[in-house]
Amino acid sequence: MKQDREPMSAVDTAWLRMENDNNLMMIQTVLLLEGPLDLGRLRSVLEQRLLSFSRFRQRVVMEKEHAYWQDDPGFNLDNHVHRVGLPGKADMHELQAFCADLISTPLNFHHPLWQMHIIDRVDGQHSAVVCRIHHCIADGLALVRVLLSVADTTREGDRQAPNGDRPYHHTSWLERGRHLAHDLIEEATELVRHPDQLLELARAGWSAGAELARVTLQPRDPPTCLKRSLSGRKVVGWAEPLDLEAVKDVAHALDGTVNDVLLTCATGALRSWLLEQGDDVTQDLNVAVPFNLRPLDKPIDTLGNQFGLVLVRLPIHLASARSRLLEVQKHMRDLKASPQPWVFYGMLVGLGQGPDALEQAALEFLSSKASLVMTNVPGPQKPLYLAGARILQPMVWVPQSGGVGMGLSILSYAGTVQFGVVADQNLMTDPQGLVAHFHRSFEELASLVHAEQG
Incomplete structure (x- = not known):
């Protein structure tokens, strides 16, 4: 070398x-x-x-x-x-x-x-x-x-350069991922030799091998328009942001979290949009959600990828906003104790060390388990300035992989919540319709709160 x-x-x-x-x-x-x-x-x-x-x-x-x-x-x-x-x-x-x-x-x-x-x-x-x-x-x-x-907290500029390329003193996520990949291979081998261990591992709940088996055995997502072949050409859309305090008020009134409310809004938006496309919404969708494995209270002193993925089920079969919220809350509680993020991270480490053909085959298989990608990025809650210009509205999109052709993004910034869409042109031509449904889905939850409070 x-x-x-x-x-x-x-x-x-x-x-x-x-x-x-x-x-x-x-x-x-x-x-x-x-x-x-x-x-x-x-x-x-x-x-x-x-x-x-x-x-x-x-x-x-x-x-x-x-x-x-x-x-x-x-x-x-x-x-x-x-x-x-x-x-x-x-x-x-x-x-x-x-x-x-x-x-x-x-x-x-x-x-x-x-x-x-x-x-x-x-x-x-x-x-x-x-x-x-x-x-x-x-x-x-x-x-x-x-x-x-790179931005500042004042128009004049008051920040120093970030400490790029400093020695990295935190836990080695890569080394832990390597160990996890090795453990996954060992556990998978044992499952083949002793199939009766599968039930015991599933009962344990925390086993990486059991979680991998659970994800692998999940059925493919339903054949909606989100599963069409891809063209490689994208469309993007976003709208005026929601007020974060209003989202917090709704979450508090419904005994949920901000994340619960936003996931419920995304679920309602997808349900309404799929119905407009003439799709069947009796089967729920899985969405791949990045799960941060990087300490949020530490400065970014090294780059690289330090996150896993979780498959979140969106209950699009439910017509009631309240019912969708309750189902989202239940599913998120179950995921909090799940090793899924580490399983996917370890899998990526193993695939990155193996041949490209193996990674592509695994990617195609895993992408059949989800219909879209969704990110929820917490941003600063005070306005920032870039080279003296105030940042009014940020938006971010992460890529999709394999056969997945749609991504939803949620980004909080300066007391607002921004929702955006990126999708392959074969899946949708006008993303603003889905964005509008997201806002209507939030209004539906807010109306529910007003009705209950009388």
Whole structure:
């Protein structure tokens, strides 16, 4: 191995190899800003803060099936930061179309895998920043926190550069994942030799092997329009955010959490939208939800992927909003004690160390168990400023993989909750309909509270 190369971790390699023509492995964020953006000041901020993380200066180099990080000898910020204009009225519709085009376009693997587009005069008075970063660099939560660490708490700027590339002193998630992958293989072997152990493992509840068996034995998700073949072209949509205090009030009144309420809103939105498509909603859907394994109370001092996945069942068969909430609450309580996140993380470590063909086969099998991906990212609850411009409204989308073609995103920021959709064009042509149903689903829960309180 050449001295100037750093081996990519197994789990990051797994995410790198998931990319295909239909699903690009990019995390995309959009920041709507108040007023114009000073490009010179932004470049200075990026040089001081974002580039303190070596991954944003390194390209991916492949040798057979092994991936490495290597400093880009011709690194130039101009290859990554672009100022563009929108056509026509340059309104939100045009911004969404631009975002959809970017999220459907691969990054350039000859350079570090990120890009930032600066857009002036959005809706005549705002500006926007659209950032694309490959999933092999880091998971969505880490990247959102890194991007927000580039921002300031005042217009003048009062933050210091993040401590990129510091020695990592926390628990080695990768090492733990390797051990888990080994344990999964051992337990799977024992299950084949002694099938009667399956029941005992399932009764134990916490066994990684039992959880893997449970996920594997789940039936495929129902054949709704979400299971159509994919085109590789995406559409995106979002709307005005919800008031976080209003969401908290509804959650408190219904003896639930904010997460319970938002999942219930997503369930109601999907049910209404699927009915409009003429789909059968008598069978529930599974949604793959990233589960953070990174300490939230610690600074981001290293990148990479440190999260697992859980399969969350959305009770779309229930017509009553109250019934959907109760079912979501029950399912989330069951998942809190589940080892599912570690199971999926360990599986990714194992797949990243194995041949690409094995990973692709496993990915296709696992994607049959879910119909969409959904993320819920907690953001800062005070306004932030990027190069002196106030961030009004952020949005983030994580990629889908395998045969999954839709992603829902929830992001809280400065007292608001933002909901967004990304989907393959073969699944939907206008995502705003689903976004509108999300808001109506929340209004349904709020009306339920008002009726009960008299």
